[in-house]
Amino acid sequence: MRNSIEKTPDTQLSQFRVRGEIPVPVLINWLTIFAVPLLVFFAWRSDSHSHDPNTPAFLLVFAVLLGTNGLIYRIGGSKTLQRRGFITVITLLFTYLATHAVEDGSAILWLFAYPPIVFYISQSRVGVTACAGGLTGVIVLFSPLGDLIFETPYTTSFRLSMIIALAFEMMTCYILDQSRRRSKLGLLRLAADFEHAAKHDALTGLANRREGLEQLEGEQERYSRNKRPFSVLLMDIDLFKQVNDTYGHHVGDKLIILVARILREQCRKVDTIARWGGEEYLVLLPETGEQAATRIANRVRLAIAASAITQEETRIQATISVGVATIHGGESIDRLLQRADEALYAAKKQGRNRVCSYNKTECVA
């Protein structure tokens, strides 16, 4: 999740939802439910109030367009289409209300409803463009050029107040919208950090035991469907206590990190590497039989034996012992882990720095 959020441009945040936030399709539905009867009401009223005989018909057309847009969304379910359709219809509606002095000219005041709606339901870029376009349109409408084209009943002081108030509202909506988007991004990042912390080990960055177990369960489900066996490698750094006792805990930590790094280098992307305990690791190898798993385990063992950390000019090397077990039949995860543990125990018993498979008495060293 974290990755996808890091890559998410601010404008595509609507893909993610934060609890308590009104989803855009729901808001559009409610606005449609509110607007359609209102338009029908004004169409009926403007029959007697408006000087333009076409006004009732236009308002009814807008009501039908909004209703149709809602219906198309109900049938098709396309959120993008619903949003684009809604923005188009309300933009046309507000343009009509501004240019045709509907009612006694007061319908232009509905323009104040446009910026908050458009910023909420669309991307920030669309909001800015629509509002800038809208404000420019109003300025032109109120200019001498507008007077040549439209018959508007607005006084000069009304025009000035309207432009200033609209510009002020649009700026406020933009600032609030930016703040809302940033807060949302912050919350999503926080949630992603929590999710990451809940699944990963802080020292090594590997999956933690809980996440390892979850991946094992998922792999077992896949195995029960496709019957392609998977293997686990249970590993333990040899004589690790001596490292801690001789060089200190911080050097032990460095060694734990080194082993984790080598495991990452040696394993495939599909493998899950988990820190199973203090100096214990578990590697889950999907669709891998016992022979291949033993080969991988030995490759990892050799790579670790060949690496070292340097502490005050002293090279400190570590070796690992590995227990290998491959799932078979209807075996449970617990039983599989138990067999891997027994194989690991055998590797320790036979002298450490070796790979033992549960089914083989011979270990690879």
Ligand SMILES: Nc1nc2c(ncn2[C@@H]2O[C@H](COP(=O)(O)OP(=O)(O)OP(=O)(O)O)[C@@H](O)[C@H]2O)c(=O)[nH]1
């Ligand atoms: N530095 C460090 N030490 C840890 C951590 N977690 C566990 N340990 C230590 O790891 C040591 C494990 O020692 P043991 O279980 O006795 O095993 P060992 O010394 O590795 O011996 P064998 O497993 O028999 O080869 C203990 O001393 C723990 O305190 C950790 O996160 N950092």
